[in-house]
Amino acid sequence: MEEIKKAIQAGKPASEVHNRLKVDLGKRLGFATLFRPSGIPSFLGLALINYDHFGTDSETAYNTGHNAAIQYALRTDSDLAVAYAMNAFADHFLHDHFSSGHLRVPRRQLHGSTLNVADACSKLMHDEDSCIGLKVSNQNGDSWTAYGDSRLFDDVSKRHREIFIKAQQASVDEIFQAWRYKIVPPTFKAWKYAPTIQSALSPHQPLAPLFVMSTGEDKKPVLLRRRNVSDRKTKDYISDWTYTGTVIKCRWSGRWNYPMSLDE
Numbered sequence: 001m002e003e004i005k006k007a008i009q010a011g012k013p014a015s016e017v018h019n020r021l022k023v024d025l026g027k028r029l030g031f032a033t034l035f036r037p038s039g040i041p042s043f044l045g046l047a048l049i050n051y052d053h054f055g056t057d058s059e060t061a062y063n064t065g066h067n068a069a070i071q072y073a074l075r076t077d078s079d080l081a082v083a084y085a086m087n088a089f090a091d092h093f094l095h096d097h098f099s100s101g102h103l104r105v106p107r108r109q110l111h112g113s114t115l116n117v118a119d120a121c122s123k124l125m126h127d128e129d130s131c132i133g134l135k136v137s138n139q140n141g142d143s144w145t146a147y148g149d150s151r152l153f154d155d156v157s158k159r160h161r162e163i164f165i166k167a168q169q170a171s172v173d174e175i176f177q178a179w180r181y182k183i184v185p186p187t188f189k190a191w192k193y194a195p196t197i198q199s200a201l202s203p204h205q206p207l208a209p210l211f212v213m214s215t216g217e218d219k220k221p222v223l224l225r226r227r228n229v230s231d232r233k234t235k236d237y238i239s240d241w242t243y244t245g246t247v248i249k250c251r252w253s254g255r256w257n258y259p260m261s262l263d264e
Contacts, residue, residue, distance in 0.1 A: 004153065014153035015131075019258050022150060048119050054107035055197055058093045065090025066171060066188055073178035080179050087175045094171060094190055098164045101130030101148035103200035106213050109223050117243040124250050125210040131260040132207050132232070136195035138163070146195050167193035207262060208235045230255050232262050 007017040029043040036042055041049070052061040069087035072078055096102045110122035130148025133156070137143040144159045151157050152164070170189040177183040208226055216222040216239070224237035225246060230253045250256050255264075 008153060015150040018150040048116055051107050053093065053096045054102050054105055058096045058102060061093035062090050063188060065093065069175055070178045070184060073175050074182055078179055083175050083179055087171060091168060091171055094167060097194050098146065099130060099148040100134040100146040101126040103134065103195065103197055104129065104209055106211055106223060109213065110211065113243045117247055120247050121243050124256060127256060128210055128260060131258065132262055134200050134205055134207065137199040138195055139192045163193050207232055212237060229253060230264060
């Protein structure tokens with residue numbers, strides 16, 4: 001955090017420092033968890049099955065964890081600090097739902113290929129959506145541009161950050177009310193502030209999604225890819241593509257080097 005603070009004070013985008021630190025931390029966590037006992041996934045192993053951090057799955061994960069924290073807080077022998085800690089775990093999934101890179105990526109479909117290249121494709125879309133951002137709205141009627149991982153403290157995320165903090169506070173408040181007054185909310189208020197998936201999936205997004213789900217001639221779901229991976233504005237899609245070919249095209253294009261832009 002100290003390096004990020006220094007970057008902000010110097011007028012530099014915090015995301016530049018955060019991206020560098022994230023890569024280093026990922027390597028260290030990957031090595032530290034590489035030799036876990038059988039049946040316990042490593043850090044990288046967990047990343048390959050992180051569906052609960054994306055789309056409607058992150059909603060389910062937050063609701064489940066937040067409800068568990070509330071139920072614990074309702075107990076007469078509950079410890080507020082423990083309830084807050086339980087909720088902090090759930091809040092991670094709420095935070096993911098604010099990340100533009102976690103809203104419209106078809107994560108479950110981008111999985112299961114040889115050498116995990118399908119999962120690499122999901123990361124390509126995640127990184128692109130996170131860096132460039134998506135136009136979103138929430139149940140309260142707010143509209144703004146949401147950004148993703150690493151960009152929370154960038155200047156462009158000011159409005160995004162303000163709404164995010166309101167959602168986080170609403171989540172924490174419900175834990176305190178359950179602990180102090182034994183009140184169970186009929187609905188979870190954080191979702192009033194969170195960007196809706198419907199808004200992220202809008203066909204009017206300036207950034208054309210790298211992958212989209214469609215329906216084939218046989219009425220079965222089919223995963224399409226942007227025809228020209230380097231053209232981020234044109235919504236032209238193909239069904240004849242490969243995971244490996246996509247990773248190579250994206251990496252060789254140079255357009256996935258940070259910082260990314262919508263225009264070529």
